[in-house]
Structure formats: C-alpha cells, structure tokens
Amino acid sequence: MDRDWEKHGLTASVQHQLWETLKHHPKGITVPEITKELGKQSEDSKVSTALEEDAHFFALADEKWCLAIYQPLRWGFAGTSKIAEDFIEALSLVPGAELMTCAARNKDRLPQAQEFAKKHGVRKAVSDYEELAKDADVDIVYVSNLHPAHRDTSILMMEHGKHVLCEKPLAVNASVTREMIAKAQETGLFFSAALWTRFFPATQMVRSLIESGKIGKVHHFHGDFICEMPEETERLYDPKLGGGGLLDIGIYPLSIASWVFGRQTPKVVSAMGMVHPRGVDNLGMVNLKYSQSEFASVTFAMCMASSPVEGTVHGTKGSIKLQNAMHCPTKISVELSGEEPWVFDFPLPDRPESINHGSTDGFNFGGSLGFVYEAMGVHSAVICGKKQVEDVGRDEMIMLMEVADRIREQLGTSYPQDGPLQKLTAAMPSLTS
C-alpha cells in the first residue's frame, strides 16, 4: 500500500527522514512524538498532518501501532478458504500490508488460487505451498488450511525463513503444538496463533475493567458457544480432518476463561459431553478450576440450534458480559450491584465498499471486519521485531491445547495424530478431575 505523503507536500528528504525515524523506533512512536522529533524542520506541521490523515483509521487502536503499520510487511497466504478470504480483505485495510502471494494446495488447484488472487487483489498465485515458502517477496504467511495441515505448513514456512500467523487451533493436540513452537523458537521467527478475539478493543476493555477492580474479585467466568453446524460440512465431522466442536468453537470460551484468569494453568479440568457417531465431540461441558477461588464453566455444542454466543465474568461486586458474538465482541455490558448496566459499544470501522465477497455484511462470516484488529496487532509486532504478540503467548497456546487434550480424553474423542491417550496428557499430570 502506498503512503501518499507526497500529496502533503513533504519533500523527498523529509519523507526519507520520516522513514528513518520510524525504523529507529522499532517499538513504535506516537504521532506527537515523531512530529516533535522532526520539529526542527519547517515542514513539521505537514508531517503531522500527513501522519494523522492516514492514521485516522486506527483511532481505536493503541496509538503506537499506527506508526509501525506504515512500514511495509509482505504477506503470503497458505489456504484459500472462506476464512482466508475474510482475513485478506480485512488485512488489505492495514496501510503497510502488502498482499503478495497466495498458494494453491497443489498444481491442480492453481486455477482456483489464481481466481482467488484476482478477486482479492493478491499480486500472484503459486502452485504449491513450497513455492510460497521459497518466495523471496513474502515476509509472513497466514496459514489457514485445515487444522491437521497447520503443522507441516507452518514448519515449512519457518524453515524458509517466513514469519507465520497460523489460524486457531494451532494444531489438533498439544504434542503437535509443541513441535511447531519449538521450530519457531529454533528459527527465531515470529509465530503466533490467530486468536483474533484478544485483539478487539472490547476485549481489551474487559481486561482494563477487571484490572481496575471495578467488579471486585473475579470468581467465575461462564461462556457458551452453542450452534448448529451442518453434518454435510465434512471438516467438522471427520476426525481425520480435525473435526469436532471443541477445536472449532469450544476453544473460544476456553481461551477467554484462560485470559480472564491471567493465563494460569487450570488445576482441575472436568468435562463431559456427547460424541457424534462419526467420532467427533458434538457437545462438551467443561468446568475449570484455576485456584481455590477462580473457576470457569464453558459449554460448546455444534448439534443444537444456535444461541447467542456470550460470556460473563462474575466478580464480588459486579459482572461484565461479552455480548453476542463473544468471540468477536463489539459490545460489553457492566453490571454493578444495584446500578443500571453500562453498555460499552466498540463498533467495527466502516466497511469499505470494496469489501463485498460474501453474504454477511460483505464477508463470509459475521464480524470478519474485526480481523483488522488482529492484522494490525500482528503487523505491528512483526515490524517491531517481536517473536509473538504479547497477549497470545506461546506457553499459553501449549497450555490451552493441553486443556483441550484433557477434555477430549474425558469426552472420549481422538485424532489420528494423538497416539496413545496416556501420551497425550502425560505432560499435564496435575490436571486430574
């Protein structure tokens, strides 16, 4: 994406200085700070105007992000699914993001990838993931094929020096997740799970409210994700494809619970539920104990009529509700004892007319414009030289998959990648129900 600073009448020399200044602030710098730093120039007000005009989009984001985002980051895409369509379109709104290359799964599917590239403004399409991995014009790859393929794809990309943003769940179990994270640590590249929920301003507000003590001591989080997923959707009902409700939707309330209680490893994980005749978890009810006074209860189901996807953080003095849809929240309500609820609204940015490829507000899935928060957060982290996003830590991702393994063990579902179940949860001996 071009930064049209010229139109503001900035000389080439000042444009150059601007870039240099940005580069010397890898952790970000605010608009007033950079304006001050370049303030000796007569052109200082032009600089600030140029930055601010382009920065208006990021009003809701951390002020420091906006400058990191002006630096280019070249994206590749492994997977041309519906979620990839949505992510790419949201990503295209990030000023520094360059949509370089998308890869077909194999040569036969190249025409589809070419069509995908054309539709979404990605510069080129290549015929397999290896070609993408070797593409010198790509800095970071968004991996969004099916969960069981995440490991091989992500490792392939990292082996060729690419940073990776990998859709959730990172893998089908903790053991495979550990392999992926070990590769990330070995290579020193950026590698993160695409846990988009954590990037939403509404989610961040919940964090601030909890930390402020507004609702007292938090004792309980409850979250449900109950929906109806057609049995015809092969990937959801086939264990070989990583099917089941737990990894697809259950992971959302589970990850919010973890985040509410400061990413502690739960001391007890207790689950029961239903297994579909095809062998995947259809419904699960999970109780978690984080400490003597911190608990969460979570229900996920893909076999019932859809309900509002909501979660509530309960404290001694009040509660905070992440309203529907909790996994991509734009509204929270806070209820304090004996007071009228306050509602905080964080509407998504206006959708550009250019985004119009799906049935739901121009996207395939509701709320997908919210990918822009994740895209900005990841872009900023990579440009600033971080190996992960602070709020989506690698240790926590392993822990969450250990919890998921434990849940599946209790529900009685397994994936071909699991190996013997005792192996699956051996790393988490404390998690006894």
Next chain:
Amino acid sequence: MDRDWEKHGLTASVQHQLWETLKHHPKGITVPEITKELGKQSEDSKVSTALEEDAHFFALADEKWCLAIYQPLRWGFAGTSKIAEDFIEALSLVPGAELMTCAARNKDRLPQAQEFAKKHGVRKAVSDYEELAKDADVDIVYVSNLHPAHRDTSILMMEHGKHVLCEKPLAVNASVTREMIAKAQETGLFFSAALWTRFFPATQMVRSLIESGKIGKVHHFHGDFICEMPEETERLYDPKLGGGGLLDIGIYPLSIASWVFGRQTPKVVSAMGMVHPRGVDNLGMVNLKYSQSEFASVTFAMCMASSPVEGTVHGTKGSIKLQNAMHCPTKISVELSGEEPWVFDFPLPDRPESINHGSTDGFNFGGSLGFVYEAMGVHSAVICGKKQVEDVGRDEMIMLMEVADRIREQLGTSYPQDGPLQKLTAAMPSLTS
C-alpha cells in the same frame, strides 16, 4: 374464608347439595360438570354463576382445581420466618384455605407468634410445635423453620396425623430426607416439598413446549443462580444451621434440570467450587449427565454480585429461556432457528391491597405472590386425597438430595447430620465423576 354463595340467591338446600357434590368428587369436577349435575334444579344457572364468579382468580390454573379449592383446608404454621409471612399471605387468597394456628418455637417466643398471627390473620398462636401438632383444628402444617429442623418438625406433625408441606430443601441430606418420606408413607398422610417453581404456569408451559417437540430433541439445560448473600445472615454461613448456597439456591437450577430431563437419576454428577472459611459451599459448578445425549450445567454462588437468575433449555431446533427470576418464572422466551423469539408472559395475579407487609411489592421476597400457585396445587391435592403433588414426587426429592450430597462430597462440605461421607453417598454408587 367464607364462600358467599348466599348472595347469589342459592337456597340453603342447594348450597348443601353443592357441598355434597363437591365431596363426592374428590378428584375435582369442572364448573360445567357440576352445573350439569345440579341441573335438575331450577337454580342451576345461579349455581354456575356463583361458582364462576368465585373461580375467576383461578383462570390460569387447571380447571379442576377450582372446585377442590372450595372445600375447606385448615392450615397450621410451624415457623414464623419471612418466607412464612409471604406464603401465608399468598395462601390467604385460596378460597378454601383457613389460617388456623401458628406456633412459636418455644414458650419464650409466644409473643412474637401472637404478633405474627395478628398481622397475618391467623386465628391463634400456640407456644410450641407440639401444641400445634395436637391442634384438632389443623389439617395441614406448613413447615418453614430452618432446614435442620425440618425433619423433627415434619415427623412430629405427621405423628399427630397432620398433612405436611415442608419448605425446600426437605432436609440437609438424603438420609434424613428418606426418614421423613418413610414416615409419610407409614402414616399415609400428604407430605410434599414446597418446590414452588413447579407450580408456575410459565414452568408448566415449558413442559408443554418440550413435550410438543417444538425445540427438537433436548440435549442441554443450563441454569445459574448467582447472588450476593450477606455474611451476617447466620443461617447461610453456619453448617450447623444447614448453611451454604447449594441447599438455599443451587437446588433451584438442579431441580429444574431434573424436571427438564424427566426426573431421571443422573448418571454422572461432577462438581467443583469454593468453600467459605466457615465451612459452607459458597460457589458450585455442577455438570450432570442424564444419558448419552442429555446434560445439564448449573452454577450457584452466594459470594458474587447478583446476576439475572435464568435458565435455558437447548434443543436441536431451538431453545426455551426461563427468564429472570427462573425459580419463580412469569416469562419465558422461545427461540427457534432463524425466527424472531416469541415471549410468553404469565403475569402474577393482581396483588390485593391487603398484602403489604414487606418491602418488595408488598412481600418480603420478589415474586412471592406466586406462592398462590403452589398453595392452590397443594390444597387441591390434599382435598382430592392425594399423598403428594404429581409434579413433586417423593422419589425425585430423595434423588435430588442424593445429587446434593454427591455435590457436597465433591466440594468438601458437610453438616453435623451427615455422618461419615461414605455413608452419605453409599446409596448412589453409580454417581461417579
């Protein structure tokens, strides 16, 4: 309560025939039926008018109730608590109910009982429970002292031939509950838990909706009762007084879960939670498995800011929500896939101005006018010679207390009445988590 049939110009002879006819229909008779039966009389239309005018209050109830209720039932009261105040006032709206006698706990408290009797129109006050038990003018006793006293009080009453309606929970554990029910069976008297939730028209509507198949196959019930109960309320925080959230509030969502799934004994009961330093259960999260495809999750807590007390029945085609307050519901909403929710409203009857003894709409507790449904149901059952109310079965009450015992065993709380914990749950070997 006087039945003012004279004002309708019924002769003494017809009034007498009316009573005789009612007595010969112990299972109830509808207004059209009795009118038909007395139809040989020239006064038949007067009879029907007289009955219907008095029956208007019961429009929401089963048509057969209204006649049973015209027969007198003389009530005694063991316990002069706030809940007793509310129940008595609601009971006074039932035409045949006669408020005969209330009993003080002991001689010292006779003045309070006398004051209570005067305030609520109870004919006399006696100085202890034994005197009440021996009162020949009392047919049925409402037992509403503290849970640990329910056993001795109820058994005393039954030993003296009184029917008993005992507040929930019947006792602090299953073992004591079994003793009480054994006494009821031995004496052949009416004995029931005062599970008022089951008598509400809204609750009955949920049952009809489930049975109609409207929301498909029901897989899950979720209910929460989260509130803030002051630590100064001695009875709630002292194990000797049967304290803890489970028996006071947790029992509501648990009993609704049982009722949703046809009173099955759950195959798995899994609980975790918090124990207050004084040794009572402060918070509990319970998952229940009724069958391979029927589950419930329940949270209760008395240590957090109050939340709406709501429960949702989830089926394959839709859901039914028992809106706040779920334990005395007047509103339910039904959501079917892809349709706007329907809301069904069952407002409480108009509150007579005479009821004005508390701060909440004339009562001590919100929704207490709803006791009238329970009062009508019990009155009708007793008059019709039943030993229990159909929808509050004795076996189920024992089973619910077994579930509660199992929950306390897992939470780690006990009452002096429990004896060794292994004894507590020995009767329920299948309930392993």
